Amino acid sequence: MAQTLSSTKTADVVIIGGGIIGSAIALRLARSGVKVSVIDRAEPGAEASGAAAGMIAPQGEMLEPDPFFELCTASRDLYQDFVTEVEDLSGERVNYRRDGTLLVAIDEHECEELDHIYTNQTRLGLPLERLTGEMARKRVAGLSPQIKLALLVDGDHWLDNVRLAHALIKAGEKAGVEFHWKTTATTFEVQGGRVESVQATADQKGSALTFSAHNFVLAAGCWSKALAATLGLNLEMEPCHGQMIEFETREELPCVVRSGIHYVVPRGGRTVVAGTTAEYIGYEKAVTAEGLESIMQGVSRIAPLLKKAAFRRAWSGLRPDTKDHYPILGYGEPKNLVFATGHFRNGILLAPVTAKLISELLLTGSSSFPLETYSPGRFKSN
Ligand SMILES: Cc1cc2nc3c(=O)[nH]c(=O)nc-3n(C[C@H](O)[C@H](O)[C@H](O)COP(=O)(O)OP(=O)(O)OC[C@H]3O[C@@H](n4cnc5c(N)ncnc54)[C@H](O)[C@@H]3O)c2cc1C
Incomplete structure (x- = not known):
């Protein structure tokens, strides 16, 4: 019978999900001196981030301007610097075209x-x-x-999102992010209204891992709903x-x-x-x-x-x-769990602005763009 090993890893921030969203947040935080671990149950680019078409397209469908359009254009406007940073750090090209x-x-x-x-x-x-x-x-x-x-x-651009998914990870590693692939987050350990740790299993080694941190980010794409449900939260995804x-x-x-x-x-x-x-x-x-x-x-x-x-x-x-097709961004319950998920058809476009806003929240407690519309708590009354 295989022996189950168990070990604990500690970071300032643990991010669940290493798609474009989780990796972009990890890079932003690591560049600000934060010790970040990313847990992902699969391989780089395995899910939506590798499957997408790579359009950075806020304008094409905009009939009437609204705050979501502003969020999308803000992200598009961050793209050139984001790509330059990722390409410089990783040494890889992502074919960003304008x-x-x-x-x-x-x-x-x-x-x-x-x-x-x-x-x-x-x-x-x-x-x-x-x-x-x-x-x-x-x-x-x-x-x-x-x-x-x-x-x-x-104003609508495009890139190769498969290349971006890989280059982002390489850039993150250069900046000090620790990625744990083939590692599935299963449950949260909560005490006094705060997440103390995330329990995970590493498929290859069959070992149980505990990731403890000051703050946690849920960026597990479509699977965020199931992880949130273990905390009794309904994400309506x-x-x-x-x-x-x-x-x-x-x-x-x-x-x-x-x-x-x-x-x-x-x-x-x-x-x-x-x-x-x-x-x-x-x-x-x-x-x-x-x-x-x-x-x-x-x-x-x-x-x-x-x-x-x-x-x-x-x-x-x-x-x-999500039920209203808007992303889920910001602090929820438990107190030190930040949500960065539900990006629907726009996760490639929204990666830079999501990384910026979520890292601002974690570093300063507030964000430079209003996030009420995207609050994880908005589904509570449903
Ligand atoms: C066909 C298609 C075309 C698209 N075209 C575009 C486009 O042109 N432009 C655009 O902006 N967007 C597009 N999108 C949307 C975009 O791909 C997504 O919004 C974006 O990739 C979401 O990124 P993510 O990191 O949140 O999710 P994902 O890329 O799905 O990453 C989630 C990660 O979480 C991991 N995970 C899940 N559960 C666990 C667990 N329990 N423990 C650990 N890890 C876990 C998964 O392995 C995965 O790597 C498209 C999507 C599709 C499917």
């Missing part, structure tokens, strides 16, 4: 929506170029002759299953092209990723023929040449959605 996103419309309803976006955003002084179908086709070869209207959104396809195209795609839920994103060279689907089917992660068919229909409608592209692979991921 060439804009092309929103395209074929039917009347889509044209009306783009008109609405154009009117509202130009009124706010946001940079946006209105193109006829012909102008759009001159910019991006292979677009459908059916496209009637397009908007070139300068649900996984939103999304599928993606990778192709090799004949020509390089110059920018993201998008129509509603369907998009094609460049991934360097002639590699593109196409998405997506959105289904609420629990923690199921299958890639289905139906899902791939609906992505193909959606993207070949806007770029018919994609039907001729070489298929490379397909995958799926679980977006951490």
